[in-house]
Amino acid sequence: MNIQLSRRTFLFASAAVGGGLYLGLSPEKAEAAEAGQLNAWVVIPATGRIRIMASNPEVGQGIRTSLPMVICEELDADWAAVEIVPTLADAKIYGRQVAGGSQAMPTQYEPMRRVGAAARGMILQAASTAWGVPVAELSTDKGHVVHGTKRAPYGQFAAVAAALPAPDAASVAVKDPKAFRLIGSFQPGVNNRAIVAGKQDYGIDAVVPGMLYAAFHKSGVQGAKVKSANLAAIKAMGGVKDAFIVAGTEEYEGLASGVAILADTTWHAERARAALKVEWNDSPAAFQSTATWAKLAADAKGKPAALPIHATGDVSAAMAKATKRVAADYAYPFIPHVPMEPINCTARVDGDKVEIWAPTQNPEPGRAAVAKLLGVPPENVTIHMMRVGGGFGRRLQNDYMVEAAAIAKQAGRPVKLTWTREDDITQDYLRPGGWHYLEAGLDTQGRCIAWDNHFISYGRDGKFARAAGIGPTDFPAGIVEDFRLGATVLPLIHTTGFLRAPSNNAFGFVTQGFIDELAHAAGADPVQFRRDFLGTPRIIGDPKSRGPYNTGRMRAVLDKAAAMAGWGRKLPKRTGLGVAFHFSHLGYFANVIEASVAADGTVKVHKVWVAGDIGRQIVNPAGAMNQVQGSILDALGACMGHEITFADGAIEQRNFGDVPMLRNEQIPPIEVAFLTPDYPVTGLGEPAYPAVAPALANAIFAATGVRLRKLPLDVSLLKA
């Protein structure tokens, strides 16, 4: 994608921030900005702290720290003295406000630099007039204008600066990165002090006067509607203030049907819920069953893919020419998000005005859905983007926002809706499972000359469900000339969604596991085989897709990770090194994992070496390291133990006992190196995830000779 900052794209963005003024300088009244008169990321009051707006949802990725850092750097304000202020959700003012796709840095890094630089430039211009000296003779330091021995805070010039026309965005000069003092330095999260003192409000902590605490009971079989419920008995229970049936809407992913119970506390609502007796109408999702899907997937093997996706060259001819053919079946399950903060939302409906307190990654679709359901104008829906206790993609969907608004409306009272962990797991928008029937051909020199992939996934009416599809030019399309990719879509109704590095989080395991098999079939070293597979440095992929990617950058992180790990060194018995790389979300990552396998099959990960490339600048090394370590461990936990299964239409797992999370004593050392070649700055929430599971599976193969092609990894197959 094109992430160049063109004048046109930025002016477009600035036009979206209210009449073309993309920054505000409030001379006296901070409330002017609050009132929306100066829609802005920067507010410089005459006296007091400079305020920098944090316009993106914070889910732990550190964006409320890192984007304000970018503004502050160019503004040349004092990071220790500025106030970071979260904004409301308002795409008309702030543009993209989404925690998803690792897209904040690629789309906002350069514009936010210019927001800061433009504000600084206007202050300098005002100071130049006030002091009667040319701008060129002025410098800035920590929120002060400096001329010789003269030094004055920005606020002194704010009133004059605010009256100046905002400069043309494209002409704003930004710093030479060599002069960065804040960008690239280790900066702890701006909310950390509140977090360690228990003073940070998350969505679940929102309190609205007069609110009741709500539980919302739905069928585990999605789409089932309430026929009847013992509402009278529920309403008679202690602490319960109201209980009613929510009819729900008809459309897919609309408002679900269920029983709402409103009480004095969450606990009273849940206690009553335990006594709830509901009769459900039949759901079209009742057929859903892991066993049935496995059979359907097995039946599809060897048959032509129903849905051709991409083909280049002539796979059949190339296979016929191959001196060796390798076939393997890979599979991975549905997995859940399980963010630490259970799903919740607080809502108040007052006539045609709606106010929402939501831990959301993606507020605008929620606003649209709430407005549509309640029949109010979208601008009447105010959304407070509460700090989010973990997203992982789950909160890109806003089902809970719609539920809270609907329940508040029906109750005639503000409500805080809190899901239980069981609700969270059984009503998740799952990472879809899938199967890949792969075959590849090797020539006499062991080069891969043909690649055939029959992908089995999920959807409705022959179309992929959300996050269940595959990109036609995904790796290794474009690398192997004779290439074919087709799909068969199994029926699914349960909601699916994006989970950290969506689709890549599964495809990385498949492609990098299979390439490892090809390396061994070719008698080649797995790292060298990958180097040869990537070939000469070049750009691969469709510019309109999320790529294209640069094989040279991929190769560089591969070589780096291999060097860090001492690839090729001798290891004890039943210990192995595994390698994998993956490109996703504009980031290049390679991992080497050292793992050993005990006689009983227990796998121990000794160390993970990670090399990454997300462009020329790591904005905040503190957050960056957290994101990489977190992604690695997230992937490790999932591949070792997460699996959602269905029976009789519903999810069988309930709580963390069924979805084991990695714990403190299981954490291997993770060594991370960033390469910083001169490419645009990109994001880090996701790309470190996909190459973990394959590196581990490949390490297990190196240790035991057993190839695990299915997630979660079944260590019972590894007994000595």
Added chain:
Amino acid sequence: MKLNINGKSVDVTADPDMPLLWALRDVLGLTGTKFGCGAGFCGACTVQLDGEPVRGCQTPVSAVGTAKITTIEGLSASAWGRKLQDAWLALDVPQCGYCQAGQLLAAEALLRTTPKPTDADIDAAMSGNICRCATYTRIRAAIKQAAAA
């Protein structure tokens, strides 16, 4: 009933069966203690009773009696608590931060009884607290830094 919370005696009107977690959060408005799983798996609701870490979601309010309750809001009353908070800040431990109240209360109990913890001590004391963002590497480092402070 009366509860002793962070050094103060507090009147609470709550069902005896109500878990301490919900009495703190929904009755008393002390929302620093977090709901995570409601089943004792995750440790997000960890508070201390007379210095012992317990699961707020598994502790009926009637079982507290005269025990002194320490929640995250009261952590800074402890010297170890303050050292841990400083280390948490210096090393930028939190990602989403939601589990960190429970992590800190578990860590404070560890350091108070084991001021120089080994890795095995940390494993044992912290195993009950899930961090979904997996900040474990920094949690361990911060505990060690606090122990050395």
